[in-house]
């Protein structure tokens with residue numbers, strides 16, 4: 001008799017649990033009473049916590065305070081140091097290019113300024129239109145790919161040099177290396193989109 005009563009109670013519990021959890025009534029009786037009971041308990045518990053936390057500000061505050069007893073409050077942690085980001089990478093590339101340009105500038109002045117700098121003895125609008133080294137970044141219609149243009153006219157990589165126009169191949173050795181280094185730094189900055197937007201090609 002008691003066994004039947006207990007079984008009846010179990011079935012009622014299972015039915016109730018199935019109703020609470022929303023599980024299908026088909027599975028509950030075959031899987032036994034224990035798993036649905038646990039599920040129902042867990043669900044009930046979570047529900048209580050959610051209601052407690054959401055509905056009563058006091059309870060929520062109390063929970064936080066209890067946590068404070070064990071771990072330092074998050075606000076006390078120092079902010080993490082800023083990590084190198086894309087902007088920092090670009091700034092570094094631009095700085096490297098500037099340094100390479102300053103090192104190579106005397107070579108440009110010696111071999112190119114007469115024709116490609118405003119006020120140069122042989123400078124003409126046409127020459128300046130090709131390459132204008134008066135300021136920096138360089139001007140002229142090759143500005144968007146100035147490093148490869150200058151590599152080409154100097155024969156970097158094996159081609160026949162065409163500049164300086166009056167003395168092709170005159171840039172050699174350490175001076176040549178300074179311009180090659182500048183061109184590489186310019187390319188690295190360009191590849192990283194570190195150069196400011198250029199005005200449209202106005203040639």
Ligand code: HEC
Pocket residue numbers: 108111112113114115116122126127130131142149150153162163164165166171
């Ligand atoms: C004596 C004058 C003179 C000097 C010095 C000179 N150039 Fe030129 N450059 C010219 C002329 C003229 C042109 C126009 C194209 C041509 O006639 O070959 C030109 C064109 C260029 C071009 C454009 C090439 C093209 O295919 O459009 C570049 C880049 C250039 N020069 C770079 C330099 C560099 C770098 C130096 C120094 C190492 C230099 N030039 C020295 C006269 C000169």
